[in-house]
Amino acid sequence: DGGITQSPKYLFRKEGQNVTLSCEQNLNHDAMYWYRQDPGQGLRLIYYSQIVNDFQKGDIAEGYSVSREKKESFPLTVTSAQKNPTAFYLCASTPSGRAFDSYEQYFGPGTRLTVT
Amino acid sequence: QKEVEQNSGPLSVPEGAIASLNCTYSDRGSQSFFWYRQYSGKSPELIMFIYSNGDKEDGRFTAQLNKASQYVSLLIRDSQPSDSATYLCAVGQNTGNQFYFGTGTSLTVIP
Numbered sequence: 001d002g003g004i005t006q007s008p009k010y011l012f013r014k015e016g017q018n019v020t021l022s023c024e025q026n027l028n029h030d031a032m033y034w035y036r037q038d039p040g041q042g043l044r045l046i047y048y049s050q051i052v053n054d055f056q057k058g059d060i061a062e063g064y065s066v067s068r069e070k071k072e073s074f075p076l077t078v079t080s081a082q083k084n085p086t087a088f089y090l091c092a093s094t095p096s097g098r099a100f101d102s103y104e105q106y107f108g109p110g111t112r113l114t115v116t
Numbered sequence: 117q118k119e120v121e122q123n124s125g126p127l128s129v130p131e132g133a134i135a136s137l138n139c140t141y142s143d144r145g146s147q148s149f150f151w152y153r154q155y156s157g158k159s160p161e162l163i164m165f166i167y168s169n170g171d172k173e174d175g176r177f178t179a180q181l182n183k184a185s186q187y188v189s190l191l192i193r194d195s196q197p198s199d200s201a202t203y204l205c206a207v208g209q210n211t212g213n214q215f216y217f218g219t220g221t222s223l224t225v226i227p
Contacts, residue, residue, distance in 0.1 A: 033215075042120075042204060042219040043160075058214075090159055104150055105206070105215055107159040 004108035023091035032074035122218035135192040139205030148208035
C-alpha cells in the first residue's frame with residue numbers, strides 16, 4: 001500500500017532534549033512538508049522541501065531542523081531551542097515540487113509529542 | 117501574511133440536513149482550494165479540491181469557488197452523524213507550492 005508513515009505515534013521527552021520525528025513516503029512524491037497543530041488551531045508550516053537536498057523554512061521554523069537526503073524521507077528534529085514543543089506534528093507530501101503546479105496534499109497519521 | 121479565515125463554529129445540524137461551511141482567503145494569487153476533514157486525534161483527510169470558479173460535486177459533497185469574492189464553501193447534503201468532525205479549508209499558491217490552512221470549523225450532526 002502506498003502512503004505516508006510517521007513514527008512514533010506518541011512521543012514523550014524531557015525538556016532540554018532534542019527529538020527526531022520520522023516521516024517516510026512511498027508515493028514517489030517530490031514535495032514534503034512538516035506542520036504543527038495545537039489544540040483548536042489550524043496547521044502551521046514548519047519546513048517544506050520541494051526536491052532532495054533542498055528545503056525551505058515555513059512560518060514557524062525556529063527551534064526545528066530538517067534534512068532531505070532521500071526522496072522518500074523527511075525527518076524533523078525538534079531541538080531544545082523550541083520553546084513550546086508539545087503539539088501534534090503532521091507530515092505531508094504532494095506529487096510535484098514545481099512552482100505553478102497545484103496538487104493536493106496527503107497527510108501521514110501524525111506524531112503527538114509531549115515534552116515535560 | 118496569507119490568511120485563510122473560517123468560522124470556528126461549532127456548527128450543529130440535524131441528521132439529513134445540509135451543512136454549509138465557509139472559507140475566505142486574502143491572496144488573490146491563490147490557485148487551488150481544498151477541503152479536509154479531521155476527526156479528533158487524527159490527521160486531515162482530503163475531501164474535495166477545486167481549481168476553477170463554480171461548483172464541483174462529489175457524492176454528498178459540493179465545493180463552491182468564487183475567486184472574485186475570494187470565497188470557497190463546502191456543502192454537505194444529507195448530513196450523517198459520521199460527518200461530525202472539524203473541516204479545514206486550505207489554499208494553495210502557484211509559487212513555492214505552499215499551502216495555507218484555516219483554523220477549521222467544528223461540525224456536529226445531531227441524530
